[in-house]
Amino acid sequence: MANKGAIGVFDSGYGGLTVLKEIVNMLPAYDYLYLGDNARAPYGPRSFATVYEYTLECVKWFFDQGCPLVILACNTASAKALRTIQQNDLEKIDPTKRVLGVIRPTTEIIGNITTTKHIGILGTAGTIQSNSYPIEIEKFYPDVKVYQEACPMWVPLVENNEHNMHGADYFVKRHIDNIMDQSPQIDTLLLACTHYPLLIDKIRHFVPSNIQIVSQGQIVAKSLANYLERHPEIDQNLSKNGQIGFFTTDSAEDFDDHASIFFGKPIKSTHLAL
Structure with missing residues (x-):
């Protein structure tokens, strides 16, 4: 029981909150950690190598927090980093962990x-x-x-x-x-x-x-629910207290001001220095 962890949800900034909102609506019992890498956003114009480097750093942070599963709720990170992380990095870091994308x-x-x-x-x-x-x-x-x-x-x-x-x-x-x-x-x-x-x-x-x-929000939420049904070995390692933690690599105050637009309700975030 002590080894259970939250589902990590990652985005370069605020956009992933629209996905998290739908996931929480569909799977409210689970715990979630959200990280927005606002200090280095936007990812869209950045090179494949840079997006991969930033995304992997954030994925490792989620793993350090005990998350068995991380969702890249960012199309750019999913497009430029997911495949390499899945094929090259997970085996070295922890083959029991999973990273999924939105594409x-x-x-x-x-x-x-x-x-x-x-x-x-x-x-x-x-x-x-x-x-x-x-x-x-x-x-x-x-x-x-x-x-x-x-x-x-x-x-x-x-x-x-x-x-x-x-x-x-x-x-x-x-x-x-x-x-x-x-x-x-x-x-x-x-x-x-x-x-x-x-x-x-x-x-x-x-x-x-x-x-x-x-x-994509509802599509990703339904896909995640289906994934957890098909992979009980992952689901059993997820904590279910209905709690959400929000983190940003930039100003927490600025993040909170904007985040409610995306998430649909006020939130309180914590600054994270990577």
Whole structure:
């Protein structure tokens, strides 16, 4: 019993809180630790090597806190670091630990949502550059055509609380137009960044009504619940006291001011010096 630990949820900043919110709604009994690496955010424009280095450092911190399972609730970290951590690092650090991402759960089901078999991916420059979504979707749905659009201004708009302002309209419309110009047959748009659900109202405003907009939070939560059912050896090592701890590598006061926008309720975080 003493060796049981919380589920770690990691993001480069605030966006992963939209995923954590859905996970907690679905699996409220578990304990969670959330870490936002705000001091080094955003990850999107950074190199693969840098994102991997930062992500591995944070994953090791979760392991040091006793977390048997860590969720990379960040598309950029999932795209640029997850595979290397899973294949090269876990065996050396602790082969009983697990690290999961947000890309695979989404790509496993996205082909069942589209009717036309034309999907648009909206993400950070890092996620789009990695080509992780087209590669993974092809494994499950080789008949699906994938179109991508990097939206570098969307994260800053959200993190500076400008996402509901009129000034955001230009940047949202511009990237929606760009992705839709790639194929008139697109009927499904995936928000491949955990910040983007906060722009959902503006995105819907500029997207034709027949197009489905897919966010990742509920998908990842359902996938995690299924994973724990299939892996009782992991589940039995997870503590279940319904508690959540929040940590940030930047100012805790600033984090708390912004975090409620993403998590839906006030939180109190602790500064972490890595």
